[in-house]
Amino acid sequence: MQATSPLASNDLAGVIVGETALSDVQGDSGSLNYRGTPIADLADKPFLIVVWYLLTGDWPTDAEHQQLAQFMRSQQALNNTEIALLQAVPEGTHPMLVLQGLIPLLNPVEEGPLAPAANQGLAIAAKISALIAALFRKEQGLTAITELPETDFHRRFLFMLRGELPRDDEVATLDTTQILQMEHSFNAGTFAGRVCASTEAPLQSVISASVGTLYGRLHGGADQAALAMAREIGDPAAAAKWVNQRLAQGQKIMGMGHREYRTLDPRAAILKPMALARCTEPNSRKLLDTLVAVEEACQAAFAERGREIHANVEFYKGAVFNSLGIPDHYFTALFAMARVYGYIAHFLEFKQHSRLIRPRAKYIGTVPSQ
Template identity: 65%
Template sequence: MNQQMTMESFDLAGVIVGETAISDVDGEAGRLSYRGVDIVDLVERPFAEVAWLVLFGERPDSAQQQQLTRFLCAHAELDQRERALLAELPSGLHPMLVLQGLVPLIELPTEQSLGLGLDAEHGLALAGKLSGLIAAYYRREQGLEPAANTSDTDFHYNFLSLFHGEAPDADAVRMLDAAQILQMEHSFNAGTFAGRVCASTLAPIQSSISASIGTLYGRLHGGADQAALEMAQAIGHPEQAAEYVHRCLADKVKIMGMGHREYRTVDPRAKLLKPMAMQLCREPQSRQLLETLVAVEAACQAEFAERGKEIWANVEFYKGAVFHSLGIPSHFFTAMFAMARVYGYIAHFLEFSRDSRLIRPRARYNPNLD
């Protein structure tokens, strides 16, 4: 057996490695649901409502939503120790390495304040802290001090204020809510599974989240959003998309953000995000990037149709245009993904920890791989 055959035979594609009630990815039908509720019915709901549903399996009442939002906003603000940790980091680190490295160093609450269990509250404290770390690290790149909280009633309003140092408009908050809901959870993806493997050793939740974030960083996972937008920037104009796609396919170069391993039809998240982006990305540069991405998808579909195949953009493909329109640089896109997916990571940690067993697969020894 050669190396290529071995890699293809043991990539776990289609192998059931556990059970979950958190989300269901129906790749054949192109559907995604959280706790049995279709993502179509959740994308315009309040962010805190969807986060609570993913975490605890039920819709919260208004008091619980407010309580969760206040908790997340409170933990978004960095204390002096956390600011000092951030200041000591080498310049030029990718934001994902910053998050992966700092998550285990955050001091967590020693007592419950929400009555949700200490693991859940530790996870939520880290979820809030991710937003503060992302915003403060961006401002450090700009030579600015971290901003102070401006809200305890709207998590993403507060985040965008921390990030830019000024209040966002309502459309920006609505677009960020939708994008983050769409990427909050996705069953046993690579990052989530890495976190479950870590949790199976009885490591604490901060180690599990850090492992998940490190896995999400990869270009074949969360990093596709950054790669897709930077591709559009390199192409320059929609009119040049067809030539670019033809050249990539001829040279067998992967076009990041096109196709999804799980979906045999259109990614339901991209189906929802694309029209939102078309409606709300009005700033000229963001609009041109979005139109370039649309042209790339159309060119890919035309090329694949000639081969008797179909291909569709996934959620990472159009998400970059949304984040660009919000004034978020491309090297922060995957950190924004982590800021949303962390609720899925917490939910899986809590679910798995109720009846955990060490995940210890076997390997077939093959001396011919060298």
């Protein structure tokens, strides 16, 4: 006999699966805060100050900020073993798969400015930036940069990527973008990490599980997909026709709408003006104008149905990264480079009251005959 009453939904929408004091997403009002501070008040602060605040709940003193900066510099360069691991990665492997595979092989230190588990996480976060930069250089036939200048974290990352120090405006853009995507409550990647942590797996495994989840097109991979869409459309004038055809076929427009926000994503409200200000080079501007035209076409199509839709943070982020000279296939890796601090914070929070996560499933298969 076959059961015939499957669950209405497998996505856990609206189901509360835990508690957190790290961030609050209010979808109806379009607000996001980290530990009670609105995202708009965090976006222009120094990056590592926001990292400390997220992990500890306190603002660092100047001395603590300097200790964290020095620790991140000390952990950022790859050692010979890590470079050898990276060299063994097959050519053409996507950066997200490289991160997911190599993070569990890192051996992070416990001594540092915070508690041992937090220091381990910060050391992994520093290494992630170095892995991304070294992989990029490997693709160019260049060697990894291991002699690091005494400067701030993202300036150093861009130096490791390019081999030359970036401009101040480029560093400020990257700081803000990474703060915007540092934490977002029980998103799919974070929840996957909490499930992994509940088994008492080590932090490296937890971060790897989260990074693997982030890779999906319906999660972090939407940033790469959105810019690929703009390249496919090719011109702002072609956007409306392309959008209407996709919607008529019942297909998703990557980067449009958000599962949580019923109004404008507050991160997109900050990121879109940044993209408009940064994308001045002709090719970069054409891509951005195409994205704007896609958003306008989507809004017009949904308005005809009495509905509202807005671009989410992924939609314009690719245009910003593109303006910094970052290739499309590295967009999601830079997302991981920011979201890792949220993964660490959730690991620390969850371990205070850890319990194995083991939900039940409703069986709808064949029932044995009586």
